[in-house]
Amino acid sequence: MGRNKELNELMKDERKQQIFSSALKLFATRGLASTKIADIAQDAGFSQGLVYHYFKSKDDIFIQLIKMAFTQLNSAAKQLEHFDLPHLQKLKIAYESMMDGLVHHEDAALTHLLIATSSASESIPDEARLIIDEQYFFPYEVIRRIIEAGQTDGSIVSKNSRDLALLFWSTIRGLSIYRATHHDTFVVPEVESFLAMFRNKE
Amino acid sequence: MGRNKELNELMKDERKQQIFSSALKLFATRGLASTKIADIAQDAGFSQGLVYHYFKSKDDIFIQLIKMAFTQLNSAAKQLEHFDLPHLQKLKIAYESMMDGLVHHEDAALTHLLIATSSASESIPDEARLIIDEQYFFPYEVIRRIIEAGQTDGSIVSKNSRDLALLFWSTIRGLSIYRATHHDTFVVPEVESFLAMFRNKE
DNA sequence: ATTATTGTTGAATAAATATTCAATCAATAA
DNA sequence: TTATTGATTGAATATTTATTCAACAATAAT
Numbered sequence: 001m002g003r004n005k006e007l008n009e010l011m012k013d014e015r016k017q018q019i020f021s022s023a024l025k026l027f028a029t030r031g032l033a034s035t036k037i038a039d040i041a042q043d044a045g046f047s048q049g050l051v052y053h054y055f056k057s058k059d060d061i062f063i064q065l066i067k068m069a070f071t072q073l074n075s076a077a078k079q080l081e082h083f084d085l086p087h088l089q090k091l092k093i094a095y096e097s098m099m100d101g102l103v104h105h106e107d108a109a110l111t112h113l114l115i116a117t118s119s120a121s122e123s124i125p126d127e128a129r130l131i132i133d134e135q136y137f138f139p140y141e142v143i144r145r146i147i148e149a150g151q152t153d154g155s156i157v158s159k160n161s162r163d164l165a166l167l168f169w170s171t172i173r174g175l176s177i178y179r180a181t182h183h184d185t186f187v188v189p190e191v192e193s194f195l196a197m198f199r200n201k202e
Numbered sequence: 203m204g205r206n207k208e209l210n211e212l213m214k215d216e217r218k219q220q221i222f223s224s225a226l227k228l229f230a231t232r233g234l235a236s237t238k239i240a241d242i243a244q245d246a247g248f249s250q251g252l253v254y255h256y257f258k259s260k261d262d263i264f265i266q267l268i269k270m271a272f273t274q275l276n277s278a279a280k281q282l283e284h285f286d287l288p289h290l291q292k293l294k295i296a297y298e299s300m301m302d303g304l305v306h307h308e309d310a311a312l313t314h315l316l317i318a319t320s321s322a323s324e325s326i327p328d329e330a331r332l333i334i335d336e337q338y339f340f341p342y343e344v345i346r347r348i349i350e351a352g353q354t355d356g357s358i359v360s361k362n363s364r365d366l367a368l369l370f371w372s373t374i375r376g377l378s379i380y381r382a383t384h385h386d387t388f389v390v391p392e393v394e395s396f397l398a399m400f401r402n403k404e
Numbered sequence: 405a406t407t408a409t410t411g412t413t414g415a416a417t418a419a420a421t422a423t424t425c426a427a428t429c430a431a432t433a434a
Numbered sequence: 435t436t437a438t439t440g441a442t443t444g445a446a447t448a449t450t451t452a453t454t455c456a457a458c459a460a461t462a463a464t
Contacts, residue, residue, distance in 0.1 A: 262428065
């Protein structure tokens with residue numbers, strides 16, 4: 001018979017991981033259409049044909065990456081909500097940990113970028129669009145709930161919570177995009193400046 | 203001889219305008235690579251071949267649009283700087299007029315989106331990249347100077363002005379992107395929430 | 405009306421790129 | 435060893451799409 005099955009699976013996963021890693025980088029920085037299968041293969045360090053041994057198509061890779069990106073983001077959001085912290089502190093932690101990701105974890109930065117640019121694109125596979133439509137608002141809702149809780153105890157300013165959640169994520173997304181092209185000069189803005197939008201000052 | 207020259211020029215400009223308009227919409231929402239010449243022609247309402255009567259190539263259209271987008275944005279920034287208003291008010295006006303653009307002027311919204319997504323892309327023509335690299339920071343510098351002036355007179359908080367300018371534009375860009383995909387549900391967040399990042403509260 | 409000029413089309417053509425595939429290779433269980 | 439299985443390659447092939455082009459149309463000066 002052939003080779004050991006479990007080891008095989010491991011190697012297969014490793015290969016897939018390599019492909020995901022290269023594809024994430026390229027899709028996030030160049031977009032789906034501009035990224036060639038040849039680019040992914042080259043970046044991952046093997047032949048074009050092999051990509052098709054592991055994935056059905058370019059779209060397939062993209063769709064799976066989108067799934068993974070939202071899974072990560074949304075599970076982080078879910079975790080955040082259940083932390084035992086004052087509400088304003090949760091916003092602070094969220095900002096700080098995402099900024100830390102942007103600066104220190106290339107993959108996290110690329111994941112944010114992929115979400116920001118893919119969500120805004122009208123030229124992604126239907127299945128990717130479906131996933132985005134289903135999952136996009138979850139982090140908004142989490143932040144909104146945290147804001148409303150903070151408004152109840154007076155720590156967060158009494159403005160429309162939907163607006164505030166929108167400001168929260170727009171700012172984060174904007175910073176993610178900036179960071180993508182200017183990693184060299186990117187410095188995280190002080191969290192207190194960011195929090196000023198939410199803090200209740202009376 | 204042929205037809206009247208000036209009229210011709212006018213008609214030619216009008217045609218070009220049509221192409222620009224369709225291309226702006228498509229490039230901004232789908233990206234350069236996903237936008238087909240056929241799409242542009244169809245949207246503008248004429249044949250594929252005609253596009254090449256007015257433009258050298260797809261890249262050519264894109265590059266000119268990028269030029270126009272930065273010209274608009276940067277001249278608006280320049281104007282803003284010379285308004286005779288308190289410094290914090292300038293930030294307020296900037297936010298309000300850009301938000302007004304997002305909501306009421308499709309082209310303004312698309313221009314912001316084009317800038318946000320193209321700037322972040324590593325797969326645009328060299329000439330477009332050049333223009334972006336030359337012009338990208340101008341609005342940041344304008345806002346930064348306004349912030350520093352406001353810090354001098356005490357109306358704006360004394361944090362690093364570069365950070366604050368980054369927050370300013372990141373938030374605007376984030377909102378632009380959100381608006382692009384969710385025009386139906388987009389509501390402009392109150393300017394006071396936005397301004398809280400900059401206002402000196404003592 | 406005629407003619408010169410530019411506008412316009414849609415069908416080639418040329419390039420680029422996704423996908424398939426036949427052949428070879430590497431590992432290992434027998 | 436050797437037979438079997440899956441991995442890997444690189445060269446087809448198929449598809450998509452940018453670009454060119456030959457033909458026809460419309461316009462307006464003569």
